[in-house]
Amino acid sequence: MGVAAAVALTLTACGGGNGDGDGTAEGSDVDFSGEASGTLKTLAFNPGDEVGQSRADLAEEKLGGVTVEMDTANFDAQKFATLAAAGNLPDVVQMDRAFIATYAQKGLLMPMDDCFAAQEVDAGEYWYPAVVEDVTWDGNIYAAPQFFQPSIIIVNKAVTEPAGVTADQFDTSKPDELVALAGELTQMKGAQPTTLGFDPDMPGSIATWFTVFGGGVMDDDGKPVIDDPKNVEALTFLKELMEAQGGYAEVSSFKQTWDVFGDQNQYVANQTAAGLWAQWYINVLAGAKDDVQLDAVPIKDLEGNPFAMAGGTALAIPAQAKNPVAACQWITTVTSQEAWEAAGDARAKTVTENDSINTGLFTGSPAADQAVRDAHVKESGNADFDKLITTAYDSLADTRTLGASPVGQPIDEAIKNAAGAALAGDKTPEQALADAQAQAMTAWDALDNG
Template sequence: MKRIRRTAAGTVASTVAVAVTLTLAACGVAQPQASTELADEPVTLRVTWWGGDTRHARTQEVFDLFEEEHPNITIEPEFSDWSGYWEKLATATAGGNAPDVIQMDQVYLASYASRGSLVDLSTMPQLDTSGLEPSVLEMGKWKDALYAMPVSTTSTGLLVNTDLVEEIGVSLPDTSTWSWDQFEAWAQQFSEKSPDGTYGTSVIYNEFSLQLFARQQGDQLFSEDDIVIEPETLADYFQLALDWTKDGAAPSASITAETLTLPLDQGFFATGKTAAIFTPSTMITAYSAAMGGAELELVPLPTPDEDTTKYDYYKPGMYWSVSAKSEHPAEAALLVDFMVNDAEAAKIIGTERGIPANAATLEALGDDLTPEERKAADFAEQRASHLGEAPAIVPNGASDIETILSRYLQDVMFERQTPEDAANALIAEVRSSTNAAN
């Protein structure tokens, strides 16, 4: 892309949940309100998470194993899909009735932590954090306190349908050093040689990809309390989408808008209408299942400097947190430790929640990994030499960043705003929200 400055160096969050979250308890760093020592008497823990049937079944199997080892602890599961999860959790938390153990996401972590709703897990002796890479553990922190234990990690890469690439006959450039210009040229050529309605790529529009793009430019998306990305960097990101939709490398603005919320198995990539998409590496398993075993490969993102800058990082796929209102924080921390660090639990969970954050439990999976899971794990290992310092998590007040980003991106693609105007407007909107929250 011509406008990128050279340097030396897909799920939308619920805005309803954000609004409810803002009604949580007053700010303050929370400490456990009950004993940090394990109890001898019977204990009941409520545990909540989002996900599908496979996740529910595997999680319950882990609970059964945990209860066998700790017969005085009974676990009451509470789960839902993503769309209703955050509103339900925010309402329960505001009412002082949050579950003991909470599956947490990065976009909401600072919001809950800043309101004293979560326990600082570094104060809990039952939880061992030594198995996690320091930069991964860092992304469970807010203001230097550990409010969330990373469960899994993922990298973002370009997922390529190599069957389709071979069928059309437009080979990829050298993906180990390719530039954004080279990628765009390849995607445009692929679209031109494909049947009508088939494209080289799709527009990227999530916080993870924007974070990586900014880091490639020596920039960053957030500080601990605010949005800090330079308007020029954000404008360049928007320009990518505009260029791709106008030159045919990706579907038009109208087609992109129509397909933005389609289920995974109905999207352009899963239906063989797009050759390559930008996605968390762990999504290779879901796409492979949806595509009937099509040959898929993960390759690095294009960069402006032949992939020499250490811009990459392992993003926690999700976390486990403990409610500050829990009457049994010690047992809750013990359960979190079991789910993250126990080898047998890891074998049950597999990679359903992503690549295990604990390298030892990943190794314990061994031959149990499917070919797609092995590709995701190998891709993460290949990116290890390109990792930089962990970025700041989404700050309090910016939990709806992906909703806002998608809105301005569509404005740019439909040419209702220029990339520069959209960049300035997005930064102003998010900054207003973070200022109000902090």
């Protein structure tokens, strides 16, 4: 069963139920400030690295009377659907923020506003506004955001400097110039590229490019608006960008040969002049810090404003949760500033052991980000990586979101399919986005919006 089918199954499941009588689907009669006890079951939170483990350890310490049972497998919509239909959802679930409004709209998640109030968490102050908007539906906040990985343009000076090109020329506010620059820097062997001038990360970052051009994928109510003319402009630009570098099929085929996570990654091997990457990739490149020459610039909208796109996971309480009190306190503990500072300490120890570079943590909370940065992100002795790190942090001055929609996941699938079809030349950008709009509207029209 595919994701869309699994989500559809989930939406037929009954979202009520109050477990042992200590909660309701709305959470209105739960005393979230009460003492947490009993067994807490979690789904998809995996303390598999020092960042996750340190936070889980803190929660275990703080909630001494709670026994935590973790299903650490990645979130799976079909599994969630099956558990929901059986009335057997856990107390805590981690999922991509694009799913939150989907399940909230059908009553499968418990609003967390009362939980936050009881635990003295001011969501509007603690998290970036964009990540709160990601998990807000119909006036309620349904999850605690985790992480915010802004994307920046990482430039390979080993390719650009011999060509007389500087990092600031990779200016997304000047799309025509960027297409020309990418074409100039691309190196070909016959019909195949051997060095890309600029990798825009397609189709994964299509929503970011819509934002560059002033477009979007949903209105304030969450209704799809994928065929926005500004989105057509963005997709037309991306098609021109790919054609300037040999074509989408050739670019995609070439990228499949990259050793993205290895010692011979595309920056070491000079297979790219620049590309759009999320902040986490700086950690990968730090493993080859002695073999790369790098620079960075932020992504900008057409008016020249740098920005960061929201994205990441969140922790939510299913409406069927049998232990919502412990769930609330566990979630607010593992997403607290204290937890992130503990994670920062643990990450710093790992960085030292590996003789790497501390790139900080991007948590979704400006206060937590700053605390970790102040404690651990110092001048590394490598000016290139210091520039990358600073660029990523600076981009958080303007955080943006696509919004929240009960058809957020179908929208995401539709726009990525549209990007692939248009870039491959199977459809015009206009037709691809019109078809994507129709696809997303089918999901929207199937909702019970009354």
